[in-house]
Amino acid sequence: MNTPFLKNKSFLYILLFIVMIAIPLITNRYWTDVASTAMFYILLALGLNIIVGYAGLLDLGYSAFFAVGSYTTGILTTQFGVSFWISIFLGAIFATVLGVLIGIPTLRLRSDYLAIVTLGFGEIIRLIANNSKFTGGASGIYGIPKPKIGSFVFQSNVLLYYLMFIFVLLAIFVIWRLGNSRVGRAWKYIREDEDAAEAMGVNGLYYKLLAYGLGAMFGGLAGSLFAVKMSAIAPESFGFMQSAMILLAVVLGGIGRISGVILGAVLVILLPEAMRSFSDWRIFLFGVLLVLTMIFRPNGLWPSKKETEEMDDPEPLKGGSKSVVS
Amino acid sequence: MDIFLQQVINALVVGTFYGLIALGYSMVYGIIRLLNFAHGDLFMLGAFAGFSVLSLFTGQVGFIGIGLALIVSVLVVGLIGLGVERIAYRPLIKKKSPKLNLLITAVGVSLAIEYAVMLSYGPSFRVYPIQLPNTGFHIGDVKITYIQLGIILFTILIMIFLQLFIHKSIYGKAMRSIAIDDTATSLMGIPVHRFIGLTFFMGSGLAAVAGVMDGIYYGQINFLMGFLFGLKAFTAAVIGGIGSVNGAMLGGLVLGIVETLGTVYVGGEWKDVFAFGILILFLVLKPTGLLGEAVNERV
Structure with missing residues (x-):
């Protein structure tokens, strides 16, 4: 399981790295903004990939963790004058704690029940944000200050872009290492066959919780960055559509594979830009795209060979032996 | 106490809507273990199909109009449900794809x-092109409108028909048999996929009925109305015990009552939090629901 990260195709990665650094320098403000949005989606998709891709748990309420990170930073920086760096740390912790708390009772459930519980949970978080006073209600929170180190303020979009780029690089490194570690192997084992994994002494619930908590943590991080980037947040950014878009990013590119997930996130951001003239069709086409991907390329547009072989062994669709329609 | 009873009557109507949609969830889940996430949207499609039919009438829309709207809506949405199964789900089911992919x-x-x-x-709310008189009768201080009474009676009729169909007809027998063991059923010479299609058709048709009645009852519809309603109907299916037809109806009524009382005593903006909270509690504490049987997941 040792994937040569830098040896193989290292030229390509270095080229990509240079392009990403150069984007704000050679393009205008508009494309820098698009690239920044892509950065978030990469971060969010990488986080969700731990849950969906590595551990095989479908989470339809991932934007809840995103919301927790955003609101933590939003509330702490505007109302309590806390520094951004402390708030992003707390945001990630809150998101992780929430992920574990919601995970403990629900991760024992059947996989399709889990999807619905997370969906309901995501809606609950959004409704709490919408109905509570401390979150600013439907209008949300505005005037979130930009992060600063000493007297150096990340004021411009270009600086924020680089800040996010650093976070994305860190996330890629951490998640790549995790995926190839003992933990990552345990996740894949659970995803492929949970009973067999348990029989081999892999504690299913523990590793699922770990995946859920870590995924939530990255969602929280992305949320904090989102808050300072937009400087205003509102509950409508954290609805089901957000969760669905992140899921699309994970599924489209190549589920369970870092480069695939990044490709997916970039596509999810770039496709609407390409379809600007018929933007009403956007979400409809996304839905169709999800269906087509699942039918024709179930492992994404850019799956790894190894992964394809692993997934060729299908699990039975029908679960129980006993159940009646009556 | 009168306010309480009045709310219960209103809750019963909402509950029948939830119940009718939950039936579709339950039947499809029972037969192929697929959580048809798009089911709430079939309900919405039903409302819009009825909208289109009723828009054709000028002037007074009578019972013929409503009947026609119901029939067309059931057929159209049923066929769309059938198409969704054929185009989107069947290729995956035949390939035995992982559950994640199906979801x-x-x-x-x-x-x-x-x-x-x-x-x-269009994205905005559309006003349903039918105005039924808001008259009714009183029992004590509790008012029941004729629309409410009609909706409840019609739903009871549907339930009776469904019970007879599933338990007395040979088609229902085939469906129950597929739910127990699809391989053995196909070995008995039963065209399994055709019956899965039939289940989708019936489930979608029931959702369409709920859609038309919802449009008539509330007076306005929107393309996103199926999302929340579908989620709540799923909650109803879980409360009653997913896979169980009677449970779906019971769950719908329970959810309707709990939600309506929650609105009255806690506040309308927390209504949905209430419903999802119940969903999570049930899934965690009693995933088999009130009337469901234990289902083991074979991994």
């Missing part, structure tokens, strides 16, 4: 249906 497909179908309707009917 993701269902999410995609849901988005596609919602926004296809948005593209054809």
Whole structure:
């Protein structure tokens, strides 16, 4: 399981790295903004990939963790004058704690029940944000200050872009290492066959919780960055559509594979830009795209060979032996 | 006490809507263990199909109009449900894809249906082209309108028919048999996929009935109305015990009552939090629901 990260195709990665650094320098403000949005989606998709891709748990309420990170930073920086760096740390912790708390009772459930519980949970978080006073209600929170180190303020979009780029690089490194570690192997084992994994002494619930908590943590991080980037947040950014878009990013590119997930996130951001003239069709086409991907390329547009072989062994669709329609 | 009883009557109507949609969830889940995420959107499609039919009438829309709207809506939405199964789900079921892929497909179908309707009917609320008189009768201080009574009676009729169909007809027998063991059923010479299609058709038709009645009852519809309603109907299916037909109806009524009382005593903006809270509690504490049987997941 040792994937040569830098040896193989290292030229390509270095080229990509240079392009990403150069984007704000050679393009205008508009494309820098698009690239920044892509950065978030990469971060969010990488986080969700731990849950969906590595551990095989479908989470339809991932934007809840995103919301927790955003609101933590939003509330702490505007109302309590806390520094951004402390708030992003707390945001990630809150998101992780929430992920574990919601995970403990629900991760024992059947996989399709889990999807619905997370969906309901995501809606609950959004409704709490919408109905509570401390979150600013439907209008949300505005005037979130930009992060600063000493007297150096990340004021411009270009600086924020680089800040996010650093976070994305860190996330890629951490998640790549995790995926190839003992933990990552345990996740894949659970995803492929949970009973067999348990029989081999892999504690299913523990590793699922770990995946859920870590995924939530990255969602929280992305949320904090989102808050300072937009400087205003509102509950409508954290609805089901957000969760669905992140899921699309994970599924489209190549589920369970870092480069695939990044490709997916970039596509999810770039496709609407390409379809600007018929933007009403956007979400409809996304839905169709999800269906087509699942039918024709179930492992994404850019799956790894190894992964394809692993997934060729299908699990039975029908679960129980006993159940009646009556 | 009168306010309480009045709310219960209103809750019963909402509950029948939830119940009718929950039936579709339950039947499809019972037969192929698929959580048809797009089911709530079929309900929405039903409302819009009824809208289109009723828009054709000028002037007074009588019972013939409503009947026609119901029939057309059931046929159209039933066929769309059948098409969704054929196009989106069947290739995956035949390939024996992992469950995750089926669920993701269902999410995609849901988005596609919602926004296809948005593209054809526009994003804003549409007023249902029918005005029924708001008259009714009183029992004590509790008022029951004729619309409410009609909805409840019609739902009871549907339930009786469904019970007879599933338990007395040979088709119902085949469906129950597939739910128990699809391989053995196909070995008995029963065209399993055709019956899965039939289940989708019936489930979608029931959702369409709920959609038309919802449009008539509330007076306005929107392309996103199926999302929340579908989620709550799923909650109803879980409360009653997913896979169980009687449970779906019972769950719908329970959810309707709990939600309506929650609105009265806690506040309307927390209504949905209430419903999802119940969903999570049930899934965690009693995933088999009130009337469901234990289902073991074979991994």
